[in-house]
Amino acid sequence: MAKKVIGLAVALVLFVGLPLFIKLYSNNKISAGYNDGYQPDQPIPYSHELHAGKLKIDCKFCHTTTDISRHASVPSLNICMNCHMSVKLESPLVQKLQGHFMDDKPVVWQKVNLLPDHVKFNHSAHINAGKQCQECHGPVEEMPVVYQWSDLSMGWCVNCHRKPENNAPITCGTCHN
DSSP: OHHHHHHHHHHHIIIIIHHHHHHHHHTTSSOOOSSTTOOOOOSSOOOHIIIIIISOOOHHHHSTTTTTSSSOOOOOHHHHHHHHTTSSTTOHHHHHHHHHHHTTOOOOOOOOSOOOTTBOOOHHHHHHTTOOTHHHHOOGGGOSSOOOOSOOOHHHHHHHHHSGGGOOOOSHHHHBO
């Protein structure tokens, strides 16, 4: 009798539970995001709320390769120093930044938005298709400290690709190596 109950339970899990889980997961009803809410400490605090929000500096001014490369690029110190050779010179944080620049020592920023290694993502394809940074990264211009706003799960991405106005491919090879 116990074997029949165990067999029935296994059959239910395999033939009902697993397909239900796959359907819910792939339609973003349940989420298993890679690093939802991830907010690493940075070597020098940087406020996107100030720079992108209050000062209205466009994302592409600092992240220069978003429209020409798979990667968004971390801003070089040259970009920071365009302003900070003459702006807020009394700030200890700006002085730290200037020290890195003068010593030709890069600031090792921590990546905020993380995807699994088996996922390929192309920033330029999305930016050149007219997507705005906030669609994936959230209201960065309101973030004193940037964090991973969306879970970047497979279901989250696929749901965006499925929207008719995006006319985006949904084949596995689009995102997976």
